[in-house]
Amino acid sequence: MGFLDGKVGVVTGAAQGLGTAYARALASEGADVAICDIQPEVSAVADEIAATSGRTVRAYPCDVSDAEAIRGFVDGVLRDFGGVDVVVMNAAIYGSSPLDLSREEALSEYQRFYDTNVKSVYLLERAFAPSLVEREGDIVVISTDHVLPPLQPGGTRGGPGSDLYDSSKWVLNGYIQAWALGFASQGQNVRVNGIGMGATDTPMLRGVFPGDGPSDEIVAGWMTPAQQAQLLLDLLQDGRTGDLISSEPGHPVELPPRSDYGQPVSNLPIEQFHHGLMGLEPAIWEPPS
Numbered sequence: 001m002g003f004l005d006g007k008v009g010v011v012t013g014a015a016q017g018l019g020t021a022y023a024r025a026l027a028s029e030g031a032d033v034a035i036c037d038i039q040p041e042v043s044a045v046a047d048e049i050a051a052t053s054g055r056t057v058r059a060y061p062c063d064v065s066d067a068e069a070i071r072g073f074v075d076g077v078l079r080d081f082g083g084v085d086v087v088v089m090n091a092a093i094y095g096s097s098p099l100d101l102s103r104e105e106a107l108s109e110y111q112r113f114y115d116t117n118v119k120s121v122y123l124l125e126r127a128f129a130p131s132l133v134e135r136e137g138d139i140v141v142i143s144t145d146h147v148l149p150p151l152q153p154g155g156t157r158g159g160p161g162s163d164l165y166d167s168s169k170w171v172l173n174g175y176i177q178a179w180a181l182g183f184a185s186q187g188q189n190v191r192v193n194g195i196g197m198g199a200t201d202t203p204m205l206r207g208v209f210p211g212d213g214p215s216d217e218i219v220a221g222w223m224t225p226a227q228q229a230q231l232l233l234d235l236l237q238d239g240r241t242g243d244l245i246s247s248e249p250g251h252p253v254e255l256p257p258r259s260d261y262g263q264p265v266s267n268l269p270i271e272q273f274h275h276g277l278m279g280l281e282p283a284i285w286e287p288p289s
């Protein structure tokens with residue numbers, strides 16, 4: 001039926017937006033899918049995807065900023081599905097963090113952004129890693145174009161008020177690189193990549209335009225969740241690891257070319273393991289002598 005027949009996918013933050021599109025795409029290629037969200041609507045999303053795809057799709061209410069809730073989610077997925085092959089770390093919060101917050105508010109905002117966008121990704125990777133190693137799976141971390149290199153020399157990226165969001169996504173670059181290299185150096189064929197995307201039409205982005213919302217002209221310049229979901233499917237069939245894929249409005253939504261680092265890493269001598277994180281020239285990583 002599809003290239004994910006017999007596989008199990010996990011998508012966090014799938015009650016709406018990109019998460020729903022990712023879950024639908026995995027199921028359309030034959031995967032059974034576990035989805036979670038802090039919003040109870042995630043159950044209806046699971047039912048709808050199960051009905052249209054014919055796959056098993058289960059919803060788990062879960063606040064990913066809560067370590068105990070993540071433990072319950074992971075235990076439930078491994079119990080119900082027996083293992084995982086694809087983990088899409090999608091759940092996140094966006095917002096600006098004004099400079100005039102009180103000390104207490106600033107601390108609380110820091111905790112909220114980093115628990116949701118950073119700690120959750122770390123805990124999920126640690127919890128699912130044994131199964132991913134056994135089944136030679138994929139981790140895909142959903143990031144933002146705010147952390148890609150500037151479009152022109154001397155340019156900048158990111159938003160002036162979104163220090164917590166932007167910095168939380170920068171942390172994910174460290175995860176992607178360290179995990180890709182870590183699995184590869186152990187001869188484990190777990191691929192780890194990120195997608196650094198720009199404006200895509202979801203409730204999160206529409207929420208940036210209060211009142212009447214974005215104009216049709218603005219929305220016409222955005223990418224769609226369906227395009228991003230196809231990019232995810234293409235990435236899962238590609239075999240590369242350690243990359244941060246750029247997906248920018250105004251450009252074709254497609255995988256950028258890869259070099260020989262894209263082979264399954266277990267087939268590569270470690271001294272030839274390349275990575276292209278952040279669009280830099282592929283570097284050659286050599287283990288310490």
Ligand SMILES: NC(=O)c1ccc[n+]([C@@H]2O[C@H](COP(=O)([O-])OP(=O)(O)OC[C@H]3O[C@@H](n4cnc5c(N)ncnc54)[C@H](O)[C@@H]3O)[C@@H](O)[C@H]2O)c1
Pocket residue numbers: 012013014015016017018019036037038039062063064065089090091092093094116142143144145197198199200201202203204205
């Ligand atoms: N839409 C864009 O233009 C855009 C651009 C760059 C990056 N992204 C990234 O894409 C991903 C998805 O974004 P989206 O646009 O679909 O956002 P969205 O807000 O529409 O959806 C995010 C989902 O995550 C869930 N979520 C939030 N906090 C959670 C928590 N603590 N526990 C469990 N679930 C939680 C929300 O309930 C929601 O269903 C995010 O990582 C975001 O940073 C989006």
